[in-house]
Amino acid sequence: MEQGLGLKKQIQSVLDCNRFAVLATQRSGQPHTSLMAFSPVRGIRYLVFATYRRTLKYRSLLTDARMALLIDGQNREGTRPNSGFVLTALGEANEIPEADRQAAVCIHLARHPDLQEFLRSPDCALMRVTVAAYEVVGGIDDVRWYQVQDHPCDPLASMLQP
Numbered sequence: 001m002e003q004g005l006g007l008k009k010q011i012q013s014v015l016d017c018n019r020f021a022v023l024a025t026q027r028s029g030q031p032h033t034s035l036m037a038f039s040p041v042r043g044i045r046y047l048v049f050a051t052y053r054r055t056l057k058y059r060s061l062l063t064d065a066r067m068a069l070l071i072d073g074q075n076r077e078g079t080r081p082n083s084g085f086v087l088t089a090l091g092e093a094n095e096i097p098e099a100d101r102q103a104a105v106c107i108h109l110a111r112h113p114d115l116q117e118f119l120r121s122p123d124c125a126l127m128r129v130t131v132a133a134y135e136v137v138g139g140i141d142d143v144r145w146y147q148v149q150d151h152p153c154d155p156l157a158s159m160l161q162p
Contacts, residue, residue, distance in 0.1 A: 014073035025060040047129040065092040
């Protein structure tokens with residue numbers, strides 16, 4: 001897996017410039033995708049998204065936390081840096097504990113203020129994705145991998161501090 005600083009900056013740029021991604025989960029071998037609003041948290045290691053607990057994606061993640069999140073970094077107008085990259089974040093999604101929820105809500109609302117009512121719902125689960133790796137696709141013959149480094153001391157509460 002490629003570990004270049006330049007690739008990490010390209011990944012961060014795509015995460016910063018995009019608000020939506022396609023979440024892929026599976027249940028009993030059946031794939032399922034959903035368009036999701038997401039927020040990167042302190043770099044590229046963590047992503048946050050919200051979902052209702054009654055959804056198929058939420059039930060699927062309870063059964064198997066492994067997921068993929070496809071982020072389209074392509075810019076058809078050509079004004080975004082690193083346009084042309086499509087990222088797939090591979091990792092696990094778990095519900096953020098109630099004690100850490102408010103900090104995560106603040107981070108997500110800063111990026112998606114239109115989700116305020118949704119995030120107030122008692123049925124809304126806020127999910128934290130711990131990204132293990134990114135597949136970075138720049139073209140049919142340009143596929144690179146970036147392995148996200150583990151952080152030995154990275155408790156959820158400190159990760160969510162603004």
